[in-house]
Amino acid sequence: MQRRAPTGGPAIEKYCLCVERVSNRRERDGPKEGALRRSVAPRRRVTLRQQVAFSTDGGPTTVLELSPVEVLEMKRALQSCLIVAGSLLAATAARAHISVSGPAFAGATHEATFGVGHGCDGADTYRVKVQIPAGVTSVRPLDSTFGKAVLEKDTEGNATAVVWTKPVADVLPADTNFYKLTVRFKVPDAPFKTLYFPTIQTCRTADGTETIAEWVDTSGEHGSHDADAGTPAVNPAPSLAVLPPRSPGWNKYTVNEHVHDLSVFKDALIVWAGKAAYSPNPNTQSLIMTEPDTEVLTAIHPGTEIWVKY
Structure with a gap:
């Protein structure tokens, strides 16, 4: 049937x-x-x-x-x-924030574009510093119409951050523009890992006053809010999901990371882990919920074997 x-x-x-x-x-x-x-x-x-x-x-x-x-x-x-x-x-x-394009695939080269959606309390963005997480190599930033890129390294020659700075003469009198900043790098071979890029945003007013917004929260709890103010307690760092290589049809993986956000499978038809299943399609998901002897997959823990169909 x-x-x-x-x-x-x-x-x-x-x-x-x-x-x-x-x-x-x-x-x-x-x-x-x-x-x-x-x-x-x-x-x-x-x-x-x-x-x-x-x-x-x-x-x-x-x-x-x-x-x-x-x-x-x-x-x-x-x-x-x-x-x-x-x-x-x-x-x-x-909850507008600094975003990063993805997902990325493990062991591959990825060109990530960071989107700066707004300035600080009406002031234009003047400088953006993106920290590079451990394991990310072959980092090559691209200059932007926003400003030139400078690559920072540690004493061992590992890339630690990329800084884009706008010429003072180009700073706008108000927060009106959206900016794109791009960096190319090799993704670590760590499927299902989330890479965080803590970012410091500096804004500047017409009179030279600078303010800083720190987008550095790497907890992954970006939906949490301050109970009193009703606003996010900490600004989330841009995060990039790392996926394993795939092919059309069934793909078998052993997951070595905690996966609590199943949106990493947003383009899959269905995901199986034992008797539990998940689908991003709401109709298929509703069938999973009513199917006998089938559980709803809500999270994946290290060491779990899964089947994913694309």
């Missing part, structure tokens, strides 16, 4: 997630017997008459023939996506 869970992502034009019981055989490259197997299968054309027209990313309009039940499920999925997107936008506006 198959159950189909409609997806709300761009792949809805051609694919849907299917869920089927595997009871009589073991997949050579998949989870154990009796577990759910998620696979991506072509969407079958249905014979009922209701048509739905839509486009993704401003592209050509696509027309699907769907049953009334499928139309209702699609609407519910889209409504859920809009609610989640609105929550994320609100959270981002409330």
Whole structure:
């Protein structure tokens, strides 16, 4: 018996997630017997008459023939996506910080762009110092329209920080611009590790007064708030997730780090750890929650063997 869970992502034009019981055989490259197997299968054309027209990313309009039940499920999925997107936008506006592009892949070269979303209390950003975590090598910063980059090293020649400084004459009279600062480096071979880049932001007013914002919290608890003020207690350091190499289909990994933020699997179809499973797709996740003999995967601990399907 198959159950189909409609997806709300761009792949809805051609694919849907299917869920089927595997009871009589073991997949050579998949989870154990009796577990759910998620696979991506072509969407079958249905014979009922209701048509739905839509486009993704401003592209050509696509027309699907769907049953009334499928139309209702699609609407519910889209409504859920809009609610989640609105929550994320609100959270981002409330806790804007210095970001870093990712994820990165273990042992590979990564070009990270740090985004400076705002200045300090209305003052323009004047200098940004990004500390380089241990294990990151072959660091080569790029000059920016913001200002030139200077690479700092310790006595052994290891890169410790990159500093971008804006010419004083270019400092703006107000906090109006978004800045991008880029550095290229080799990622350590440490899958599922989170790299933190503590950052010091210096802002400057028109009269030369400087203020400093320290984005240095590496606890990972970026959602914690001060009970009295209702604002984040500590500014989070930019963080970069390190993922293992992957291939389409099933991938087997042994995790050697604590993984409490499963958003590192945001582009996976499903993740299995023993009898526990997780999917970033809300419809598949709801099926996991109701499937007999299946637990919801909420965290991964060191030494755990997992299967991930991309």
